[in-house]
Amino acid sequence: MINSKLPDVGTTIFTSMSKLASETNAINLSQGFPDFQCHPYLKERVDHYVRNDLNQYAPMSGLPALCDQIARKTAQHYQRAIDSMSEVTVTSGATEALFAAINAVVNVGDEAIVFDPAYDSYDPAIRLAGGRAVHIPLNNKFEIDFQRLDESINSRTKLIIINSPHNPTGSVLTQEQMELLQQRVLKHNLILISDEVYEHIIFDGLQHQSVNLYPDLAERSFIISSFGKTLHTTGWKVGYCIAPQNLTVEFRKIHQYLTFCTSTPLQAAIADMLEVHPEAWQQLPEFYQQKRDHLRKALEPSRLELLDCSGTYFQLVNYSAVSKLSELEFAQWLTQHHGVAVIPISVFYSEEKQQSLARLCFAKNEETLTKSAERLCQL
Ligand SMILES: Cc1ncc(COP(=O)(O)O)c(C=O)c1O
Incomplete structure (x- = not known):
């Protein structure tokens, strides 16, 4: 028998809720993926490259055409010049990039700070990596509690991980908060991993406070994003990591043994897409804001309280007027008895926390959102 390295880890809630949704024929607003198609041009380009024999290994760090497009997008959107050869690595989803970056930084006995509710990977x-995750809860507005952060940093602290726009809460980091964070990272000589997979899904005219906008912070950061979120292709698992050369060298040492490289025809297709249809990411805020507003309006007559949502494609609802069940029980009950699958927020906390909150994914067609809202209004 083997000695489990992760004895407490089971099947993720996303898998179990999606399974329950399909067993019970419920509308699946649990796992975060679109139920609409990606751009036809993207499909056509994948088809083109597969037929034209771009079917062998890509370069370890990514197809140059895609790395160039990532650098171009970064320059255009954040006015930051990066070197596509030495500072960009294409990965098999943001998940791989997160794993490689964490393993590049964390040594045995090191501490890494994460903010709860936190993405599960x-x-x-x-x-x-042999480190210890120090979980700090976000405050009741789902913002960083800087006093608790200061109290938690010590000589073993190596890394802070942030995620904005934030899954599951939909909160976004402000410029002021980014500056406070930068002070801590510089003062204590830390490394930052910035999970920016929802960088283009931000609402109400807000500007995403990417680490790309903070040169001193960027010098000490891995910035991670995902084309799954940006191009509605979560199943392709293509993401990337931007980091200064010294960090990228260490990142790639891990990436090359984790996956070596990422699907070649998919990378080529995405490079073409970014070149020919930049509006695909530029128009994402309006695209998802419409969906958010549609869902919120349709839920107005319900007894669910809608929390603020400034980014991501997740809407949090407080169901305390409807039920006293725990979050997990409520999510299961809602799926089984009312045909809408959602995600409990408690699973994103390392310590038991019940706030009567559920996460609804609105990366769905309007009909799906309307139908789920009708069911939720009956509660
Ligand atoms: C906050 C966050 N980080 C990372 C990921 C993983 O992205 P990918 O599917 O590209 O691996 C997700 C996906 O849901 C996410 O929500």
């Missing part, structure tokens, strides 16, 4: 990756 950070903690196990830190532990597999």
Whole structure:
């Protein structure tokens, strides 16, 4: 028998809720993926490259055409010049980039700070690297509690992981908060991993406070994004990491043994897409804001309280007027008895926390959103 390195880890809630949704024929607003198609041009380009025999290994760090497009997008959107050869690595999803970056930084006995509710892959990756994940809860507005952050930093602290726009809460980091964070990272000589997979899904005219906008911070950061979110292709698992050369060298040492490289025809197709249809990412805020507003309006007559949502494609609802069940029980009950699958927020916390909150994914067609809202209005 083997000695489990992650004895407490089971099947993720995303898998179990999606399974329950399909068993019960419920509308699946649980796992975060679109139920609409990606751009036809993208499909046509994949088809083109597969037929034209671009079917062998890509360069380890990514297809040059795609790395160039990532650098171009970064320059255009954040006015930051990066070197596509030495500072960009294409990865098999943001998940791989997160794992490689965490493993590049964390040594045995090191501490890495994550903010709860936290995306589920950070903690196990830190532990597999031999480190300790220090979980700090966000405050009741889902913002960083800087006093708690200061109290938690010590000589073992190596890394802070942030995620904005934030899954699951939909909160976004402000310029002021980014500056406070930068002070801590510089003062304590830390490394930052900035999970920016929802960088283009931000609403109400807000500007995403990417680490790309903070040169001193960027010098000490891995910035991670995902074409799954940006181009509606979560199943392709193509992401990337921007980091200064010294960090990229260490990142690639891990990436090359984790996956070596990422699907060649998919990379080529995405490069063409970014070149020919930049509006695909430029118009994402309006595209998803419409969906957010549609869902929120349709839920107005319900007894669910809608929390603010400034980014991501997730809407949090407080169901305390409807039920006293725990978050997990509520999510299961809602799926089984009312035909809408959602995600409990408690699973994103390392310590038990019940706030009567559920996460609804609105990366769905309007009909799907309307139909789910009708069911939720009956609660
Ligand atoms: C915050 C966050 N980080 C990372 C990922 C993983 O992205 P990918 O599918 O590109 O691996 C997700 C996907 O849901 C996410 O929500």
